[in-house]
Amino acid sequence: MQLTLDKFTKSFGDTDVIADMDLTVRDGEMLALLGPSGCGKSTTLFAIAGIHRVSGGRILFGDRDVSDLPSQKRNVGVVFQNYALYPHMTVAENIAFPLEVAGQDRATIKREVRAIAELVHIEKLLNRKPAELSGGQQQRVALARAIVRRPAVLLLDEPLANLDAKLRLEMRSEIRRIQQETGITAILVTHDQVEAMSMCDRVAIMNEGEILQIDSPTEMYRAPVSRFVAGFLGNPPITFLEGVTDGRGDVDLDGLKLPLPARLEALPGGHAVTLGIRPEHFGQSRGVPLRGKVRFIEPQGRETLFDILLENGAMLRSIQPVRQDLSVGDAVSFNLDTEAMLVFAETGERL
Amino acid sequence: MSGSSQPQTSMTRNFSMIPVLAVLGLVTLPLVVMYAFLVVDSFSNAPATSLIPYEFTLEHWRFLYDFSLVGNVWIATKNSLILAFTMVVTTLVLSSTGGYAMSRLNLPFRRFFLASVLVMHAFPAVTLLIGTFLVLNFTGLYNSMIGVILVKGTLMLPFGIWIMKGFYDAVPWEIEMAGVQDGASRFTVWRRLVLPQVKPGLVALGVFAFLDGWGEYLLPRILAPGADFQVLSVFLQDASIPDAADYNFNIFKSVGIFYTLPVLILFVVFQNRLMNIFGGGTKG
Numbered sequence: 001m002q003l004t005l006d007k008f009t010k011s012f013g014d015t016d017v018i019a020d021m022d023l024t025v026r027d028g029e030m031l032a033l034l035g036p037s038g039c040g041k042s043t044t045l046f047a048i049a050g051i052h053r054v055s056g057g058r059i060l061f062g063d064r065d066v067s068d069l070p071s072q073k074r075n076v077g078v079v080f081q082n083y084a085l086y087p088h089m090t091v092a093e094n095i096a097f098p099l100e101v102a103g104q105d106r107a108t109i110k111r112e113v114r115a116i117a118e119l120v121h122i123e124k125l126l127n128r129k130p131a132e133l134s135g136g137q138q139q140r141v142a143l144a145r146a147i148v149r150r151p152a153v154l155l156l157d158e159p160l161a162n163l164d165a166k167l168r169l170e171m172r173s174e175i176r177r178i179q180q181e182t183g184i185t186a187i188l189v190t191h192d193q194v195e196a197m198s199m200c201d202r203v204a205i206m207n208e209g210e211i212l213q214i215d216s217p218t219e220m221y222r223a224p225v226s227r228f229v230a231g232f233l234g235n236p237p238i239t240f241l242e243g244v245t246d247g248r249g250d251v252d253l254d255g256l257k258l259p260l261p262a263r264l265e266a267l268p269g270g271h272a273v274t275l276g277i278r279p280e281h282f283g284q285s286r287g288v289p290l291r292g293k294v295r296f297i298e299p300q301g302r303e304t305l306f307d308i309l310l311e312n313g314a315m316l317r318s319i320q321p322v323r324q325d326l327s328v329g330d331a332v333s334f335n336l337d338t339e340a341m342l343v344f345a346e347t348g349e350r351l
Numbered sequence: 352m353s354g355s356s357q358p359q360t361s362m363t364r365n366f367s368m369i370p371v372l373a374v375l376g377l378v379t380l381p382l383v384v385m386y387a388f389l390v391v392d393s394f395s396n397a398p399a400t401s402l403i404p405y406e407f408t409l410e411h412w413r414f415l416y417d418f419s420l421v422g423n424v425w426i427a428t429k430n431s432l433i434l435a436f437t438m439v440v441t442t443l444v445l446s447s448t449g450g451y452a453m454s455r456l457n458l459p460f461r462r463f464f465l466a467s468v469l470v471m472h473a474f475p476a477v478t479l480l481i482g483t484f485l486v487l488n489f490t491g492l493y494n495s496m497i498g499v500i501l502v503k504g505t506l507m508l509p510f511g512i513w514i515m516k517g518f519y520d521a522v523p524w525e526i527e528m529a530g531v532q533d534g535a536s537r538f539t540v541w542r543r544l545v546l547p548q549v550k551p552g553l554v555a556l557g558v559f560a561f562l563d564g565w566g567e568y569l570l571p572r573i574l575a576p577g578a579d580f581q582v583l584s585v586f587l588q589d590a591s592i593p594d595a596a597d598y599n600f601n602i603f604k605s606v607g608i609f610y611t612l613p614v615l616i617l618f619v620v621f622q623n624r625l626m627n628i629f630g631g632g633t634k635g
Contacts, residue, residue, distance in 0.1 A: 084523065
């Protein structure tokens with residue numbers, strides 16, 4: 001079911017945490033709300049769930065306005081960060097609870113619980129108590145309980161935050177698989193860009209109660225609207241260099257001249273700009289050669305990360321397939337792909 | 352469980368327990384001796400000047416059927432049971448709901464209520480006696496079981512509510528939010544999801560309320576002095592009037608044991624749960 005936020009506003013006391021937010025989540029889509037803590041993403045989630053009342057605007061499930069409906073009547077499935085399983089009930093009873101409350105008969109409940117348990121691969125755990133499950137299993141139970149009622153919208157609040165690294169990887173693809181198999185419209189709240197990009201059809205980046213950009217993960221990575229978005233996506237992160245345009249297609253970077261990408265050559269001189277350089281655009285075969293010294297080497301198995309101190313004192317990062325011919329202190333000359341460089345105006349938006 | 356026995360063995364190796372046990376034993380000795388003679392005396396006769404009994408007898412227990420000795424013990428027992436059980440019921444019902452409200456609901460004057468509950472808890476009940484007497488007299492509840500129950504219950508509630516609030520505070524909010532999202536009403540959430548989490552608190556509080564009601568002496572003595580409402584504690588006091596002509600010290604001891612027995616049994620059965628209450632309700 002399509003979910004629409006129409007001029008959604010939420011304030012606590014006198015402060016507007018979120019003002020006039022518009023957002024549409026398409027039917028069957030999985031959308032990530034990504035942002036630093038305190039950006040209002042959880043507030044948005046809880047407003048959709050009905051835990052927070054909206055202060056203004058509307059929330060629509062399909063064509064139905066649910067803004068004034070209590071949580072119980074919205075049919076929203078929520079997976080909480082700590083799973084919030086009912087500790088005194090078995091797994092089966094946990095999953096059956098929403099159906100029981102809805103007054104379904106025993107036979108239906110039994111059938112539905114079994115079907116959902118098979119979908120999330122916990123059919124062997126049905127008689128256990130939550131305390132007897134591992135973190136990943138608890139996560140699966142929470143997911144099963146959230147989707148057993150076939151909710152209009154599934155909300156996931158930092159669902160992977162409490163798992164260790166290996167399980168996180170596994171549950172990432174599991175949650176995505178289950179979401180796709182059921183076709184439930186889902187919203188994932190996270191501050192982890194890798195989670196957001198790997199699990200979702202589209203990502204909405206939020207900061208200070210505002211959505212800055214909504215796009216597919218690849219598009220957002222390739223063409224971020226602003227410096228903030230560019231800085232938020234990418235691991236290892238993008239490097240920013242401050243400079244001034246000289247009007248002849250170059251940027252002056254405190255003792256170093258770099259050519260602007262071809263599409264921006266016409267930029268008039270005297271403008272303060274920020275160059276955004278991703279590690280994969282430095283140290284490849286093409287581009288402008290830059291000389292510097294290796295300051296730090298971080299092997300990551302498949303790739304190696306180099307911190308290069310340029311001659312003008314700026315530090316650039318380069319990520320390259322594993323190479324062992326360099327050590328700290330070596331003088332190198334790496335190519336910078338200036339065409340792939342991101343250029344931001346003083347206001348932060350991308351040019 | 353090798354994990355739990357390991358630190359224990361290493362503990363006894365490093366610190367000898369014998370001095371500790373010796374000190375504890377020495378300190379407890381007077382109590383043990385008194386309790387031992389309470390039991391011994393109630394089942395035996397000893398010469399007037401000696402502590403050593405010369406015969407085994409059950410005659411000190413004839414108060415159980417011979418009501419001419421100290422009065423009808425069964426009426427007193429019935430009254431004590433009524434008082435204790437109504438304490439359990441009222442304390443549990445009101446504390447489990449009141450504690451939840453204090454912990455979770457956005458009540459007006461919540462802080463004021465919390466503070467006054469604490470003040471009530473700290474207030475010495477004896478100072479209220481004259482006031483409650485006047486109120487009971489005015490309402491016609493003086494010299495009735497209902498009056499005693501109302502007063503005793505009121506005095507127990509602050510403690511019960513405060514304890515239950517502690518247990519409710521330890522239940523994560525997310526469980527309630529999840530229940531509401533699952534479509535359950537706030538009441539269903541409380542009854543089916545939250546109440547089971549605070550069960551250890553309810554058990555402990557119930558036992559506590561029973562013991563408190565069973566042991567109450569002052570309120571029934573003063574607020575319901577009539578013979579119909581005599582509870583065991585008052586009965587025990589009446590059995591021990593030393594200047595009565597038929598005063599029998601051993602019968603008094605037997606009544607004492609009879610009165611203590613339920614307390615001992617309850618304590619043995621529930622001792623682990625009772626410790627919960629002082630753990631602040633963190634143990635689910």
